[in-house]
Amino acid sequence: MRRAPAVALVCLAATLVSCSRAPQAAVRPSSGTGTGTAPSTGALFAGAQPWTADVAAAPASERSPAVLAALTRAGGWGNGNVLQIDFAMPVLTADASTPRVPVTGAAEYCDGGPDCDPVPAEMPVPAGATTEGSPDLTCDAEEEDCHLLVADTAGRRLYEVYEGTGSPEGLTVGGFFVWDLDRTYSDELRGPQCTSADAAGFPIAALTPTADEVASGRIGHALRFILPNDRMKAGVYVPPATHAGGPESPDPDAPPYGVHFRLKPDLDTSAFTAPQRVVLTALQTYGMYLSDGGEIALTFADDRPTTAKWADLGIDAQSFGALTVDDFEVIDHGPEVPATYECARVGG
Secondary structure (H helix, E strand, O other): OOOOOOOOOOOOOOOOOOEOOOOOOOOOOOOOOOOOEOOOOOOOOOOOOHHHOOOOOOOEOOOHHHHHHHHHHHOOOHHHHOOOEEEEEOEEEEOOOOOEEEEEEOOOHHHHOOOOOOOOEEEEOOOOOOOOOOOOOOOOOOOOOOOEEEEEOOOOEEEEEEOOEEEOOEEEEOEEEEEEOOOOOOOOOOOOOOOOOOOOOOOHHHHOOOHHHHHHOOOOOOEEEEEOHHHOEOOEEOOOOOOOOOOOEOOOOOOOEOOEEEEOOOOOOOOOOHHHHHHHHHHHHOOEEEEEEOOOOEEEEOOOOOOOOHHHHOOOOOOOOOOOHHHEEEEOOOOOEEOOOOOOOOOO
16 A cells, blocks of 8 residues: 555545455355365475464453453444454465466556555466455456455465455455465564555465364464444554554554454453354464454455355354454563554565
């Protein structure tokens, strides 16, 4: 992004700041199957990454009570203060045999900034792939972010598309972002003030649990969560985020983009099922990062490409709805960074 968003809405249309859908009824996990494959239950990126740091024993920030109180005053989680799950995000894996598809930029590609990777380009797209919120590769950008996330295990790249639309013959995108799966990323990620397919600058797939991960008994990374724009502190972010979307809150204690929440270690999880406790253990061990603006707090992967299914695991949109803001605490990640929207890339 070269500039701050001109309009800060639940969905920031016309800017390269991804957002999540407006409030909706509980999402039923898909029971269908796709021909694209999902990532394995192992780590997506090699080596240590900011989102794989074990923070189970890290001290809570001294500002934690104030941040949590500010969020509670503002209304808590989105969608009626419910920690709800959205299952619409497809996370796919490609290999050396996966067809590569030409990628071209939309008319206002990347909002004219350097945040995205150059186009025209190519990316692998598995058979049966779908964009977020679509039964195929077409996109209604007025209603959806239309993310497409593909991890190329052979080429060791993660391709993340924002506002992707097209067909197996070619894609037109609003933003195209390539991550190196063998690179150890610092808190600068792809560069200070740089966005990604996620407004905060994170790789979405790396923070999105799949049904196969949960079925394996372990999630080895932090999760992604989002809040309404009016509940996030305006004009700043904290590392390892590298960008702020359209946060609007004037409250000095409101949670900033990139804030790291951890489920309290002493929270009694005995009432939850074993698969649900896999998620809760990840939240106690790795936490969750504030990544985008929107209403449905948690992002889990669409289970059409996975062997395991959310319904069989007993996880639905409301499985963690009883968790309140006060069940979490804030892990400190250093001083706030004023958001200038002047991206300075530091590599892919």
